[in-house]
Amino acid sequence: AQSVSQHNHHVILSEAASLELGCNYSYGGTVNLFWYVQYPGQHLQLLLKYFSGDPLVKGIKGFEAEFIKSKFSFNLRKPSVQWSDTAEYFCAVNGGGYNKLIFGAGTRLAVHP
């Protein structure tokens, strides 16, 4: 069965620190990979996505992610976080028909000024 594993449930960083959130997936077919973000009190929104091509994808707000097929990974990175990046981050992979997604458990990021 398809699954997504996010390694860290809670991450605490100071502003300007670098961020890397791990995501590993289990899926045998062609993967579409996503990172969604949920800021406090707001909708879940798309941060970035990978469908094909360049395995390094750039998203909004300076985030990027790298698809490493051999490691079944799609880690999220940002070189220098800001207090406004405080949010919960979810990794997702397409899971079967009807455009379903399988989500990871999420990582709560707290950035301290």
Added chain:
Amino acid sequence: DVKVTQSSRYLVKRTGEKVFLECVQDMDHENMFWYRQDPGLGLRLIYFSYDVKMKEKGDIPEGYSVSREKKERFSLILESASTNQTSMYLCASTTSGSHEQYFGPGTRLTVT
């Protein structure tokens, strides 16, 4: 911009009550989804619909049903609410050609 709206942001119901959560999208999307979001468990799929009157069970359908009478509207029904259904409920939609889902603001349901 795609807009997905949900009928309530916060809802408090009593055990045993029938609860209706409604979701409306304005982008003519074929697919609609209901998830529940719980701390440490991420988003779990309850039900989804790929067309009017068509529905499929997700990973955790027990205790829930759905209705899709119009393309833009997808309702989640808790036939007899229980305390373990206290959760955040998220609705999402997507076009049939894409996996990118658009989410509503969520309904935080408390069952007492």
